[in-house]
Every structure is written in structure tokens, then in C-alpha cells.
Amino acid sequence: MKKWQCVVCGLIYDEAEGWPEDGIEPGTKWEDVPEDWVCPDCGVGKEDFEMIEIG
Amino acid sequence: MTTEAPIVIVGTGLSGYSLAREIRKQDKDIPIVMVTADDGFSYSKPMLSTGFTKGKEADELAQATSEAMIEQLNLDLRTYTTVTGIDTEAHELVTGEERIRYSKLVLAWGADVIRLSIEGDGQDRVFSINDLMDYRAFREALAGKKRVAIMGAGLIGCEFANDLRNGDYEVDVIAPSDTLMPGLLPRPAAEAVKSALIDLGVGFHLETVVDRIDREGDGVTLALANGETLQADLVISAVGLRPRTDLAKASGLEVNRGIMVNRALETSAPDVYALGDCAEVDGHVMLYVLPLMACSRALAKTLVSERTEVAYGTMPVMIKTPCCPTSVCPPPSDAEGEWELEQDGNNVKALYKAADGTILGFAVTGSYAVEKQALSKEVPPIHD
Numbered sequence: 438m439k440k441w442q443c444v445v446c447g448l449i450y451d452e453a454e455g456w457p458e459d460g461i462e463p464g465t466k467w468e469d470v471p472e473d474w475v476c477p478d479c480g481v482g483k484e485d486f487e488m489i490e491i492g
Numbered sequence: 493m494t495t496e497a498p499i500v501i502v503g504t505g506l507s508g509y510s511l512a513r514e515i516r517k518q519d520k521d522i523p524i525v526m527v528t529a530d531d532g533f534s535y536s537k538p539m540l541s542t543g544f545t546k547g548k549e550a551d552e553l554a555q556a557t558s559e560a561m562i563e564q565l566n567l568d569l570r571t572y573t574t575v576t577g578i579d580t581e582a583h584e585l586v587t588g589e590e591r592i593r594y595s596k597l598v599l600a601w602g603a604d605v606i607r608l609s610i611e612g613d614g615q616d617r618v619f620s621i622n623d624l625m626d627y628r629a630f631r632e633a634l635a636g637k638k639r640v641a642i643m644g645a646g647l648i649g650c651e652f653a654n655d656l657r658n659g660d661y662e663v664d665v666i667a668p669s670d671t672l673m674p675g676l677l678p679r680p681a682a683e684a685v686k687s688a689l690i691d692l693g694v695g696f697h698l699e700t701v702v703d704r705i706d707r708e709g710d711g712v713t714l715a716l717a718n719g720e721t722l723q724a725d726l727v728i729s730a731v732g733l734r735p736r737t738d739l740a741k742a743s744g745l746e747v748n749r750g751i752m753v754n755r756a757l758e759t760s761a762p763d764v765y766a767l768g769d770c771a772e773v774d775g776h777v778m779l780y781v782l783p784l785m786a787c788s789r790a791l792a793k794t795l796v797s798e799r800t801e802v803a804y805g806t807m808p809v810m811i812k813t814p815c816c817p818t819s820v821c822p823p824p825s826d827a828e829g830e831w832e833l834e835q836d837g838n839n840v841k842a843l844y845k846a847a848d849g850t851i852l853g854f855a856v857t858g859s860y861a862v863e864k865q866a867l868s869k870e871v872p873p874i875h876d
Contacts, residue, residue, distance in 0.1 A: 444513065445506065445781055446536045447555050459862075473865060479538055479781050480810045480819075 441467050441486040446479040450486060497593040498523035498568070499795055500585055502575055503600035504532050504561070505623070507768025507784045511598060512565045514792030522796065525568045525592060527585065532558030532571040535624045538781060538812070541651035543631065544659030545814055550628040575601070578743035580761040596763050596795050599740060599751060603733040603769035603779055608643070614705035614712035618727045621652070630726070637725035638662055641714055643702055644730035645672045647811055650685060652728055654813040657692045664695040664722050666702055666714070676809070677820055678831050681855035684838040688816030688858075697722070733779055735770045750777045755801035755875070757791045767791055773802065776874065782807050804874035808854075808864055816857050819864035821871055823853030834860070843867075 438453040450456065450470070455463040459477070461470055467486070475482050499515070501508045504526055512524055526532075534556040539546075543553060562569050570587070577586035584591040605620040619630045634640070640656050642649045645667035656663050671682040672689075686696065700718035711725040735750035746752045746760040750772030757765045757773065767787040769779045776783070783804060790802035811818040816838050823829065823844040829852050834841040839858035843851050851870045856863050 445510075445785065446539050447553075473869070475865060478542075478810075478812075479536065480808060481781060481785055485785060 438464070439467065440489055442489045443476045443479065443481065443486050445481050445485055446476060448476055448478045449489075497583065497595040498525045499596045499598065500525045500527065500592055500594035501598045501600055502527050502585065503602055503768070503770075504528040504530070504534070504558075504569070505600065505602050505768065506537060506781065507600035507602070507788060508598075509534050509561065509565075510785060510788040511600060511767065511791055512567065514788050515796055516565050518792060518796045520566065523568065524565070525570065525594075527570045527573050527575060527587060527592070529572065529574045530623060530625050532561065532569055533624055534561050536781075537623065540621055540624065540627045541648060541655050542812055543627070544655045544661075545812075550624060550631045553627070554624055575739060578739070578745075578761075578764070580743060580745075580764060583763060594763070596765065598791065598795075599759070599764065599766040599770055600768045601736050601739075601770050603735045605729070606732040606734055607729060608702075608731055610702055610705055612704040612706040612712075612715075614707045614727075617707070617712045617725070618705060618729050620729045621648075622733070630728070633726055634661075637711075639664075639711070639724045640726050640728060641666060641702075641712075641722055641724035642728045642730055643667070644728075644732070645669055645696070645698065646730060646732065647673055647676060647809070649728070649730040650689065651812045652730060653689055653694045654692065654815055657689075657694055658814070662695075663693070664697060664724065665689075666697045666700065666716060666722075668699065668701050670699050673811070676822060677811075677818070678842045678844075678855050680833055680835060681818065681820065681840045681842055681857050684835075684840045684857040685811070685813055685816045685818055688838050689813065692815045702727075733769065735772065735777060735779075737770065740766070740770075748772050755790075755803075756794055756799055757787055757802065765791060765794075773804075774875075776804070778807060780807065780809050802875075806868045806871045806873055808868050810864075817861040818855070818857045819861050820855040821853050821868060824874075827852045 441450045455461040455465045533554040535554040605622045639662040704715040714722040737747040740751045741747045751766040768784040790800045793800040808821040829846040841860040842855045844853035
């Protein structure tokens with residue numbers, strides 16, 4: 438499981454947690470997140486997220 | 493001669509750093525000089541109104557120091573450097589004594605806050621929050637304080653009102669309009685946000701303005717035009733932003749509301765470009781994140797490989813009032829249609845529809861806010 442960070446606002450998408458509020462189940466890999474999902478904080482698209490290594 | 497000179501970007505806000513990041517995705521080595529009047533920290537300006545909600549101090553909202561950015565993006569970064577002129581003939585940027593030659597120059601220096609001139613001796617308690625350094629100063633001044641008065645009921649004023657309540661501060665909002673975010677939200681949506689903010693404990697003083705701000709003890713007294721007086725420890729001035737155009741104009745660039753650029757982000761001077769809050773792109777002045785991200789991608793291509801025009805899609809705006817989540821996509825100013833409303837308490841879904849049923853704009857609040865993505869797909873893009 439990896440974590441991805443929005444380069445615009447710093448929001449982190451954790452594959453282990455998914456994003457249940459938007460119907461994205463825990464364990465959903467980044468590549469399986471729908472293309473039209475947008476950052477819940479700032480509204481930018483998937484293309485503005487980058488993979489980050491956290492601890 | 494000029495082909496050896498670097499790409500020079502003025503401004504290290506979201507626009508400047510997004511552009512540098514996009515350039516580096518395509519070209520790791522092309523020389524980039526960045527010039528900023530501040531400390532060069534990378535941060536997201538929209539996040540400045542979320543500090544208390546997220547439980548973060550000013551510097552925790554920053555994503556990277558200038559040193560980290562220099563390394564990450566392979567930059568020549570000049571901090572605390574103020575631009576004093578642009579010599580478009582010589583292809584030189586003037587920063588006081590120094591002249592920096594450019595092959596391409598990008599103006600990404602943002603917008604200025606509008607400051608009202610108000611009578612009284614309490615001016616040093618009035619804060620405008622336009623960048624991370626402003627926010628740092630505000631948070632330092634706020635330590636140990638309780639009451640904040642906010643002038644302005646626009647997006648920023650409302651977001652700060654919600655955030656400061658989440659930090660348990662007493663908040664009063666003063667504004668001349670009779671509702672919140674006029675010009676951005678249709679009235680029923682604005683009323684929903686207002687009612688949610690009132691439930692949260694925000695005091696509103698609308699249809700009036702602040703006449704005087706006078707020192708009183710450690711704080712200030714605000715005298716309003718309607719005869720009310722308010723006590724506060726600090727005042728936030730959030731009465732609007734204006735694209736920075738003065739220096740561009742003085743350098744001979746065409747300016748209107750912003751620095752005028754076409755869809756390739758070209759100003760009226762050769763090899764000079766503009767994007768972000770200082771730019772008027774093909775007639776659009778949109779001081780939001782989505783437009784500048786679209787511009788930075790197009791401009792990076794133009795600068796590194798081939799001339800590319802930006803195509804604006806639908807540009808919804810998120811309003812960060814967690815007590816009543818709100819998203820709005822204002823209809824174009826020349827659109828013809830009518831608002832159609834669904835409402836259940838503070839949950840509002842307002843669709844601006846043309847006669848043929850096409851959705852030209854929307855505003856969704858509360859539980860309807862989750863529909864923003866689906867609705868954005870229905871609204872025709874700004875550029876076809």
C-alpha cells in the first residue's frame with residue numbers, strides 16, 4: 438500500500454484507507470481510483486497528486 | 493545571445509512553483525531562475541484559511557522550505573528580492589542594482605489585497621492575510637487572544653470566520669452586502685452558509701461598514717456606520733484582491749483588470765508571459781487554483797517545446813466552510829437562464845439552467861456538495 442500527496446494542498450491519499458466519503462473502498466490502489474476523482478480539499482485532479490514515501 | 497539566458501519566473505506562490513514543477517517534468521536541466529520578495533517557502537495559499545480546522549501552525553501549512561525547493565526543482569532561487577523593473581527590449585529583469593537576463597520571463601507575482609483607509613489609531617491591529625508570511629504574523633499576534641473581527645463577507649472572510657470558530661475564537665463579520673459572498677453564490681446558497689455560520693457562533697453585522705478602529709487596552713474598538721460598536725483583539729481585513737499590474741504597466745505591458753495575456757499566456761511584450769492571480773487570461777480574471785494549474789501545464793509546454801494554448805474546462809470553486817461545505821460554478825456573466833432550486837434546510841442545490849435545460853452553472857451546499865463532480869461534468873467548459 439502506498440500514499441499519494443496532492444502537490445497543491447498537501448492532502449494525502451492513503452491506499453490502505455481509501456476515501457470512503459467518495460465511495461472509494463479501503464485498499465483501493467491509486468491506479469484504480471476513478472480518473473475523475475478530485476482532491477476533496479482543493480479540487481484539483483488526479484494528475485496533481487504525486488507518490489510520496491511516508492515512514 | 494538571449495538563447496543562453498535562463499527562464500526567469502517572478503513569484504514563488506502556487507503559480508510559480510507549479511510552473512517550475514511542470515517544466516521539470518519535461519526538462520531536468522534547462523536553467524530556471526526564480527525571484528521572490530518573500531522567503532520562498534512552498535505553500536498552498538488556499539490552505540491559509542484552514543489552520544485551526546487542521547490543527548496546524550503557520551509553518552506546518554508550508555510544504556517545503558526554499559532550500560528544499562531549490563534541490564527538488566534544480567533552481568537558482570533569489571529570495572527577499574524585489575523586482576523594480578522589466579527591460580523588455582534588453583530582455584532583462586531589474587531587481588534594484590542587479591539585472592537578470594532572461595530568454596523567457598514569466599510573471600507569477602499574484603494579487604494585492606485591497607486595503608481600506610479607515611480612521612482611528614488601531615491600524616496596527618488590522619491584518620491582511622495574503623501569503624504565508626502574513627499568516628505567520630497573524631498567528632503570532634493571535635497568541636493568547638480571544639476575539640477577532642473580520643471585515644468582508646467574501647470567500648476569504650467566510651472561510652476565516654469558520655476556521656477561527658473551529659479554533660474557539662469569538663468571531664464577528666462586518667460587511668456592506670446584505671448576504672455572504674455576493675457575486676459568487678446565488679442567494680439561497682449564501683443564506684445556507686450564513687445560517688450554518690450563525691449556528692457555529694459567528695456574529696454578522698451586514699449592510700454596514702467599519703468607520704473607525706481605535707486602540708482600547710490591548711485590543712481595539714470598532715465603530716460601525718450603523719451605530720454599533722464592537723470589541724476585538726485583532727481585525728482581519730478581507731475585502732478583496734486586485735491583480736498586481738503596476739510594474740507590468742510601467743514596463744509597457746498591456747494591462748486591463750490583470751496583465752493581459754492570450755490563451756498561450758503571452759503578454760504584449762515578446763518572450764514575456766503571465767499566469768495566476770496577476771493575469772487576465774483571454775478576458776478571464778479567476779483568482780483560483782484550477783485555472784492556474786491548467787495555465788502552468790500549457791505554459792510549461794510552450795516554454796520547453798511548442799507553443800500551447802490553455803483550454804479552460806469547467807472551473808468549480810470549493811468554499812472551505814466545513815460547517816456547510818459549498819461548491820460553486822458561477823454561470824458566465826452573459827449567460828441567459830434561470831436558477832432552479834432544491835432546498836432542505838442548509839442543504840441547497842441551485843442549478844442555473846438555459847431554456848433548453850443545459851446546466852450553465854451551479855451552487856451546492858451541505859449534503860448536496862458531494863454532487864459537485866457530477867455537476868461539473870454537465871456544465872459546458874469555458875473554452876470549447
